[in-house]
Amino acid sequence: MKIGIVGLGLIGGSLGFDLRSQGHEVFGVSRRQSTCQKAVSLGSVDEAAVDLSLLATTEVVFICTPIALIVPQVQQLIAHLPATTVITDVGSVKAPIVQAISPLWQNFVGGHPMAGTADSGIEAAQRHLFVDRPYVLTPTETTPTAAVLVLEEIVRSLGAKIYHCQPEQHDRAVSWISHLPVMVSASLIAACMGETDPTVLQLAKNLASSGFRDTSRVGGGNPELGVMMAQFNQQALLGSLQQYRQQLDEVIKLIEQEDWTALEAKLQSTQKVRPDFVD
Structure with a gap:
């Protein structure tokens, strides 16, 4: 599967490590070219760029930016994606994000992996960060079941414990x-x-x-x-x-x-x- 990651920090970089180890082809996007180069050299992603168009052929995209940038990034990203692509985020707040993105993209599933360390940045990324950690999914009544199932399969492969609840x-x-x-x-x-x-x-x-x-x-x-x-x-x-x-x-x-x-x-x-x- 071709998977995109927007935001190559601790969470995005760690996702990249684990997804690549399972045979997925991982494409990363960061605001800084230096971060892109570092992510590739570390082996977190196969390819990386500052341009969202890199993700045009991806089947699933994880938005791993700071909370304030999640919605703006999705607004820019959707111009490059086919309607079948599943988009999810890793923000620690869900209601305002789900409310803003769901009308823009049918195949959006809110998510929040409850994992992390005190460090940040691509250098802090580590393998197996999500093992035995809670991973919350917040689909709504209108979220396609197929999109949720795709994301559940990926999250389960990370070794995380899946929880479902309403965004609020x-x-x-x-x-x-x-x-x-x-x-x-x-x-x-x-x-x-x-x-x-x-x-x-x-x-x-x-x-x-x-x-x-x-x-x-x-x-x-x-x-x-x-x-x-x-x-x-x-x-x-x-x-x-x-x-x-x-x-x-x-x-x-x-x-x-x-x-x-x-x-x-x-x-x-x-x-x-x-x-x-x-x-």
């Missing part, structure tokens, strides 16, 4: 477990930097270990991606943040009142349910 359900779910953690983690780092005693601040930096590393990781990620999460999933994220603030206020109140019994009960409750989210 996806956005509410990821606001809790992906977008909220970014904002909370960033706020943690900002709060630490609010320490006014430079000696204490430096000591905190020196002492920071696994706990701080784990809870601050996503807050130290790509700022552009964080802004796009907030911009394109604004309402769901605000709802999550407001609920988080209520929980934080409750913890503050319990500590102020020295209600250690209630605080312990709360921590026991969170300890009990955490495995439901993280194995």
